[in-house]
Amino acid sequence: MSGYRATPASGPREAAEWSNRRIVAMNLRAIVGRAYPRVIGLTREPSWIFFEILLPFLAVSAFVFVYRALDAPEEFVGFVVLGGAMTAFWLNVVWMMAAQFYWEKDQGNLELYFTAPMHLMSVLAGMAIGGLVMTSSRALAVIGIGSLLYGVSYNVQDPLALVAVFVLTMIPLYGMGMLFASLFLLWGREAFHLAQLLQEPIYLLGGVNFPLRALGPTVAGIVLATLPLGVGLDAMRQVVFPGAAEGILPVGAEMAILAAMGVVFLVGARLALGYLETLARREGRLTLRWQ
Amino acid sequence: MAVIERPATVEGLTIPDAWRSFRTAVGLGWAIESNWSDPFLFAVYTIAKPLAAAMILVVMFNVITQGQGGEFLQFLIVGSALWNVVFGVMGGLVQSILEDRERYRMMKYLVVTPTSLFPILLGRSLARVAVSFVAVILTLAVGVVLLGVELRPNILLLVPATILGLTAVMALGVFIAGWCLQLRQEAWSYPEAIAGALYLVSGAIFPIDVLPTFLHPIAYAIPTTWWLEASRRGLLGHGSPGTIGTLPDLVVLALLVVTTAVVVPLALAGFAWFMRRAREAGLLDMTTGS
Numbered sequence: 001m002s003g004y005r006a007t008p009a010s011g012p013r014e015a016a017e018w019s020n021r022r023i024v025a026m027n028l029r030a031i032v033g034r035a036y037p038r039v040i041g042l043t044r045e046p047s048w049i050f051f052e053i054l055l056p057f058l059a060v061s062a063f064v065f066v067y068r069a070l071d072a073p074e075e076f077v078g079f080v081v082l083g084g085a086m087t088a089f090w091l092n093v094v095w096m097m098a099a100q101f102y103w104e105k106d107q108g109n110l111e112l113y114f115t116a117p118m119h120l121m122s123v124l125a126g127m128a129i130g131g132l133v134m135t136s137s138r139a140l141a142v143i144g145i146g147s148l149l150y151g152v153s154y155n156v157q158d159p160l161a162l163v164a165v166f167v168l169t170m171i172p173l174y175g176m177g178m179l180f181a182s183l184f185l186l187w188g189r190e191a192f193h194l195a196q197l198l199q200e201p202i203y204l205l206g207g208v209n210f211p212l213r214a215l216g217p218t219v220a221g222i223v224l225a226t227l228p229l230g231v232g233l234d235a236m237r238q239v240v241f242p243g244a245a246e247g248i249l250p251v252g253a254e255m256a257i258l259a260a261m262g263v264v265f266l267v268g269a270r271l272a273l274g275y276l277e278t279l280a281r282r283e284g285r286l287t288l289r290w291q
Numbered sequence: 292m293a294v295i296e297r298p299a300t301v302e303g304l305t306i307p308d309a310w311r312s313f314r315t316a317v318g319l320g321w322a323i324e325s326n327w328s329d330p331f332l333f334a335v336y337t338i339a340k341p342l343a344a345a346m347i348l349v350v351m352f353n354v355i356t357q358g359q360g361g362e363f364l365q366f367l368i369v370g371s372a373l374w375n376v377v378f379g380v381m382g383g384l385v386q387s388i389l390e391d392r393e394r395y396r397m398m399k400y401l402v403v404t405p406t407s408l409f410p411i412l413l414g415r416s417l418a419r420v421a422v423s424f425v426a427v428i429l430t431l432a433v434g435v436v437l438l439g440v441e442l443r444p445n446i447l448l449l450v451p452a453t454i455l456g457l458t459a460v461m462a463l464g465v466f467i468a469g470w471c472l473q474l475r476q477e478a479w480s481y482p483e484a485i486a487g488a489l490y491l492v493s494g495a496i497f498p499i500d501v502l503p504t505f506l507h508p509i510a511y512a513i514p515t516t517w518w519l520e521a522s523r524r525g526l527l528g529h530g531s532p533g534t535i536g537t538l539p540d541l542v543v544l545a546l547l548v549v550t551t552a553v554v555v556p557l558a559l560a561g562f563a564w565f566m567r568r569a570r571e572a573g574l575l576d577m578t579t580g581s
Contacts, residue, residue, distance in 0.1 A: 051480040051484060054484055054487075055480070055484060058484070058491055059487065061491055062491050062496060063351070065497040066348065066367075066496055066497045067351065067355065068497070068501050069363075069501045070351070070352065070363070071355070072354075076355070106394075193328065193336055196336070196340065197335075197336050199340070200339075200340050200343035200347065201339050201340065201343040204343040204344075204350070208347075209347055210347075214353070
């Protein structure tokens, strides 16, 4: 039996007037409801686990062997393993955040989202929280297996800084996914191709397999201003491999950049969603399949 | 009462029929592949992905060697460029068969027409194969112009290597496409996973000698290893670093012929079996929601 009770209203006006408490409670329920399938999917879709660990792991292994063939110092293997784990988050952001509204439209769920009384930001927040939980397990698996197989050793002297950098990276990363969710929908049929396009070029610009510094000051500067994956990885490597990884900026400065990015992407997502909602109601074509 | 006489014989699929199906499917595949965007964005998409994949390796190489050891860089560029074909073929074949079943839901209609699914499948995927060849050429061009890759083409080696290699890769793609029809979920991930695994064991971007010893027999048994090696020799005039590079050209080509000759009939027989099973089990109009 459902735990939620319907309260009878004396008329339509009363039914439409919600207290702040009710609005907040309903949006929290929407967040939990949208996060639920992703969290519960951890145990109910074993094939997801297989592919989401296997694919980043195959890529990690290939790059590890390239470094071995080049007789690279061992810390580079650690850079690749850490980059591979962060790749799992990026793939989640691209395929299960940015492209998600597009898939929802194809499956006929999007119009239900638009007509339901909760805010669409709650749906996106639920997707992000669920995705974060789901992908964390994959990322930990990639780090665990990669570290065991390739003998990576970590030297985390400040675990709190590591946690802070990770959290500060995830906020703009998933904020970016929220923003892209609206943009991908607006760009219509390009969703699949755009998601594809946001893989290798971003791995290159984000320094997933090598220190960001190797891209040179100009490109690294652009990355610092735009790409949370790159900034977060650069900061994380400095915390996890102190001495071996020379960052573009000190960890504190990169944390400040990540915090600012978080605000920018979340506000951007909110604005894009407002525009999308207006468009959906005015033109009514955003819910048409294959458009 | 009118009586309709049955013709004495019913002709099966003729070559002109198959050609017509193939041609139509090529046009359809190209339209689906390219008309999602304006030509500029499509060009960016075609160029950016493979170039970025190659540039990742170039940056890794430069970080470690400071630009020394051009022969290994050439090995990386050619391997990375050619691997676009494997991703293109496998992704193209699997995606076309799954899209027709799951997204456009046309598979059942295609199967009940008198034509064979095989030429349609090949035609539908050809657009992605063509795009992947563009990616190969662009990556090699960037390698030659910007990174000092020296091409010394040997047509006598390159042409048979390309024909045999493409045949083997297409056969593998057809097999995986048939396999994916049997799957309940995650079929879309299979080409990437299988191409990724082959990438690892084929010596695409590092010499096979670097792999753990237990993977060496697998590496030597698959045609993609010999296709890459023969193509490298056909493009660069020399083989890969390590053991495989010491083999004579004729031995490499012979091994490519043998592995292809084994893979192609097995893959086609597998595809035929998968299709029969898909008909019997009602999988041709199944939608998995994945």
